[in-house]
Structures are given as C-alpha cells and as structure tokens.
Amino acid sequence: MSVILRPATTNDLEKILKIVNHSILHTTANYSYDIQTIEVQTKWFEDKKAKNLPIVVADLDGEVVGFGSYGQFREKIGYQFTVEHSVYVVDNVIGKGVGSQLLTELIRLAKEQGYHVMIGAIDADNAGSIAFHEKFGFIATGTIREVGYKFDHWLDLVFMQLILV
Numbered sequence: 319m320s321v322i323l324r325p326a327t328t329n330d331l332e333k334i335l336k337i338v339n340h341s342i343l344h345t346t347a348n349y350s351y352d353i354q355t356i357e358v359q360t361k362w363f364e365d366k367k368a369k370n371l372p373i374v375v376a377d378l379d380g381e382v383v384g385f386g387s388y389g390q391f392r393e394k395i396g397y398q399f400t401v402e403h404s405v406y407v408v409d410n411v412i413g414k415g416v417g418s419q420l421l422t423e424l425i426r427l428a429k430e431q432g433y434h435v436m437i438g439a440i441d442a443d444n445a446g447s448i449a450f451h452e453k454f455g456f457i458a459t460g461t462i463r464e465v466g467y468k469f470d471h472w473l474d475l476v477f478m479q480l481i482l483v
Contacts, residue, residue, distance in 0.1 A: 321416055325422050326373035326385060328363065333382035334375070335359040336405045346441040346473055347406070349466045372427050376407070376416045383411045387418035388428060391437050399434040421454055429482050436482065441466070442474035456480045 326334065337352040364372050365388060376384040391400040403424050403476035407417045428436055440447045442461055452458075456478040466473035 322377045326375045330375050330382050331359050343451040374423050383408045384416045386424045401433050402437045434478045440476045442476045450477045
C-alpha cells in the first residue's frame with residue numbers, strides 16, 4: 319500500500335466532506351449532529367489556508383483515504399503555541415498505518431511552525447484512538463465528564479497532550 323501525503327487542495331474537499339460526514343453520522347469522534355455542506359467545508363479550508371494551518375491528505379492510488387489538520391486550541395493569546403489536531407481515516411484503511419503517517423506529518427509540521435504543544439480531544443470510549451495517540455507519546459492529562467451528548471447518551475472527553483521538543 320503506497321500512500322502519498324500531500325497538502326489538500328480544493329479538489330479534495332468533496333472527499334474530505336464525505337469522510338467528515340461519515341464521522342458525524344456514525345461515530346463519536348465528532349460531536350456534531352448534522353452533516354456539513356460543501357460550503358461549510360470550503361470555508362473551513364479557506365480559514366485554515368488564511369491562518370497558515372495545514373490540511374494534509376493521504377492519497378492512495380488517487381483516492382483520498384484520510385486527512386489531518388490542526389488549529390488554534392483556544393483564542394486567548396497565551397495559547398498561541400498550542401494547537402488541537404484531528405486525524406480522520408476511512409474505515410477500510412484503519413489499522414494500516416495511514417493515520418500514523420498523517421499524525422507523524424502533523425507533528426513534524428507543528429514543530430516546524432514553532433508550536434510547543436499538540437492537544438487531542440478524544441471521546442473517552444474511543445480506546446483505539448487513545449492507544450493510537452499513546453504510541454506517539456501523547457499523555458492523557460484529564461477527562462471532562464459528560465460534556466458531550468450524542469446518540470442518546472452522555473459522552474466524556476479525554477484531553478491528550480504532546481509536548482513538542
């Protein structure tokens with residue numbers, strides 16, 4: 319399996335949107351309820367580009383099978399060196415190293431851009447994602463109980479942190 323990582327282009331937005339909407343409809347990796355539109359995804363893309371924040375896609379034989387990005391953790395100036403990231407991979411390639419390649423690239427880019435900390439906000443029931451992040455040195459720093467609600471039950475959110483050195 320030969321995956322190419324590259325910066326996302328506007329041509330990738332339909333596939334990114336499909337991946338995001340699948341996550342919204344079928345998982346607690348994304349706490350949104352309603353699927354996004356191409357207009358919302360385009361604004362997200364343009365906002366990232368305007369702020370010099372990366373969107374990296376994993377391309378497998380011309381097909382986008384995953385993407386990753388990061389953005390501002392919180393708005394106050396004191397958080398300017400901290401970013402919160404997201405990595406999404408289509409179901410049929412989960413466990414085949416695509417997510418690892420994406421997260422490795424996001425970590426590299428965050429270091430290159432001078433960030434100090436990366437944060438992952440992960441649903442507490444998502445043991446796979448928590449274990450995945452631990453492999454990269456992320457440490458669970460806290461759980462916020464019942465802050466989300468989706469699929470008729472309360473969700474706990476785990477914050478995981480990687481200090482970039």
